[in-house]
Amino acid sequence: MDASRTRALGGAIAAAALVCCAVLAAGCSRSAAPAPQDTGTATTARAAVPMAANDLQSDYLKVIKEVLPSVVQIQARHDLGSGVVYDGKGHIVTNAHVVQSEKTFRVTTANSEEPLTAHLVYSYPEQDLAVIKLDKVPAGLKAATFGDSEKVQVGQIVLAMGSPLGLSSSVTQGIVSATGRTVSEVGGGTGATLANLVQTSAPINPGNSGGALVNLDGQVIGIPTLAAADPNLGGSAAPGIGFAIPASMVKTIAGQIVKEGKVVDSGRAALGVTARTVVDDRYQPAGVAVVSVRSGGPAAKAGLRPGDIITRLGNEPISTVTSLSETLAADRPGQKTTVRYQRAGAEKSATVTLGEQ
Template sequence: MDASPNRALLKAATATLVCCVAAGCTTGSRQNASAPGVADAPMAASDLQSQYQKVIKQALPSVVQIQSSRELGSGVVYDGKGHIVTNAHVVASQKTFHVTTASSEQPLTARLVYSYPQQDLAVIKLDKVPSGLKAAVFGDSEKVEVGQIVLAMGSPLGLSSSVTQGIVSATGRTVSEAGGGTGATLANMVQTSAPINPGNSGGALVDLAGHVIGIPTLGAADPSLGNSAAPGIGFAIPASMVKTIAAQIVDKGRVTNSGRAALGITARTVVDENYQPAGVAVVSVKSGGAADKAGLRTGDIITRLGDRSISTLTSLAVALAGDRPGQKTTVTYQRDGHEKKATVTLGEQ
């Protein structure tokens, strides 16, 4: 399965079950019919429904549909100047797009400002800003908690302004877009059970305060099912990273501070005599980069980063995703059949 929600169908279901246990109840007793839990349930459901509708009215107008010659996806209005943030894999290699906003009767034209595949984020800008364009309110990723009710908004299967519901299943996930998307490894992702379908990429994951807490980006694949979608497991880039990257693109036209750690090498996975992944071979070393300063050179085979075993390029990317530029760590590597170690001050990607 392609890891991107543009090509994957994720299904999730949530249900609320209200149980009433009538202790000592007999056929002649009617007192439990008005038990507080039962009487309060309809009002609680009504309140929750009203809150859903309030949030949808507040946040959905900031979610747009993006159509390129190859892809269909979603985006979130970043500001009142026509900037829209979305996934890099939605824009792909395209430079121009058609965008349908909540206030436009006909698709509007937009152009790419900058794409940053390393974080699977991009910003496009409307050629003409329609009246009533509403910028989204981005929330604080640090306050996102497991169990929070969230709504996913976007254009699944081309059905614009669609909404699905779920919870935050986990935070701080590190996932790789292997086999789909941009191929990036993304840290601190928000995991959600809200159904994310093809076309939801680049849309909004919204909390009950109406704040965007993430950008739905990819879904999990289940190897036991032939890498088809794993139901109810989707991932969103946290709002903090979205704001960091989008702000740089809008202000400077590019990303100047990624916050992503790097060794400053190009590399490839190597296999052992049993054709099993056995490490990452250094193909080239960036002059003046972290690896170069630590003494690594072409031909070295990296087997550990800190206390994490490295067997593939993906495992190296995942390990680096958990670190920060400027952080010191130990690289364990093989050179001419001998194991060596070097202390590395990580650079920035």
């Protein structure tokens, strides 16, 4: 199912203690016989250290108490993942690769002893998101609060909540280590190319998919979806590099599914072709061959035909189907761009107005 996701709560307290030691060392190193005011400063620093650690721990405990009841465990027929309560009507948002082709599920909330039943509302594999709905809404079901993706900053402390390896209601901690990542899912996901992902150092383990990446204000800023794979470890998850779908995209897609029963505006750019990667005489990827062109689509209107080999879209070189998908993921429907391609050995270019996936 997953490519990798979260487990176990954090130890920034030790980091705070290290900072504290540095402060104390600096204060103590001024002189062997400090003046009275120096003693007071050192005492104040010593008092501030455990207070800072306790404040951070209190923040963690407050956020966990507030958000964890909104994170559920989802059991499909053969797979297990996590989900986040979207509203008080029993809608739960999760990853499309968690639900796969299943239609019914068993859901365990943080406050329920017995699993609840739920059914699929709609799955949107192109963005690896899906919404399921509880058949019976239990009393006290609490919806999560989703944050503003534009306010997510590198260095923010975050907590990842979910059911890694089947261990329900687990929490790990880390930071936002990057934003705006574009990643293609392989080996167990939907195969989608996802743009503007939040990168985090919080551990993401199998079972965390569809859970919550939460800031210290108690807001869900992303849905943990996959971990980076390290080819040097045989494709195993790379420690400390996980990715989450940003809250803005989650709200956009889940909101449409709840209201319309499907996605009516994906916001994802499309060229209107099916394609495959081609290689050169050294067997290196050399472009994307157009296999078919959708009638009336963007590529057709730009004059592209089956057999053309796309080598550049806008400013981005195109060598594989994945690179084409990643470039399109960063663009918007309606955007005008230049496509460069080869036809019968001749270099050509055309202006294309991107459509919607």
